[in-house]
Amino acid sequence: MKISKQCEVLLHDEENLAENIINLLNDANESAKKAYAPYSKFRVGAALALETGETVLGNNQENAAYPSGLCAERVAVFAAKANFPDGVISTLVITVLTDIPVKQGFTPPCGSCLQVLWDIQNRQKTPIEIFIKGADNQIYSVNNVNQFLPFGFEL
Numbered sequence: 001m002k003i004s005k006q007c008e009v010l011l012h013d014e015e016n017l018a019e020n021i022i023n024l025l026n027d028a029n030e031s032a033k034k035a036y037a038p039y040s041k042f043r044v045g046a047a048l049a050l051e052t053g054e055t056v057l058g059n060n061q062e063n064a065a066y067p068s069g070l071c072a073e074r075v076a077v078f079a080a081k082a083n084f085p086d087g088v089i090s091t092l093v094i095t096v097l098t099d100i101p102v103k104q105g106f107t108p109p110c111g112s113c114l115q116v117l118w119d120i121q122n123r124q125k126t127p128i129e130i131f132i133k134g135a136d137n138q139i140y141s142v143n144n145v146n147q148f149l150p151f152g153f154e155l
């Protein structure tokens with residue numbers, strides 16, 4: 001007996017994306033420029049859209065006490081839930097600014113960010129679509145957090 005789940009990541013050319021996604025990509029890129037990442041030199045920008053049309057931005061905020069810093073995705077989703085507690089997140093767009101060579105074509109949210117996204121997605125009962133601009137300049141997307149985190153933690 002085994003439980004197995006598949007994950008599906010789509011690839012897009014930027015010019016074929018819907019206008020709202022292109023706008024969010026630009027927003028995320030602008031937000032990445034404002035990241036505070038002097039230690040890693042890996043700046044990340046996140047732009048999310050609520051179902052009601054608001055955009056909320058985040059970027060990574062590092063700290064001299066390294067573990068006290070926070071990823072761009074959690075800065076954005078926590079800001080969204082702090083300011084719009086009943087808001088439903090429909091789309092999250094992530095971009096990266098770095099000269100560091102990355103090992104994969106794209107960098108998905110880290111495990112902690114995925115757990116936060118997974119929990120919020122469960123609470124809102126609406127899938128969160130994620131778009132990521134890869135180091136190769138291609139756009140990768142998943143239609144649901146479960147594609148990256150098939151078994152989230154739930155009590």
Ligand code: THU
Binds near residue numbers: 042059061069109113
């Ligand atoms: N980082 C993010 O902002 N998002 C992720 O999902 C992965 C990592 C940040 C944390 C840290 O400031 C830097 O990137 C290097 O790990």
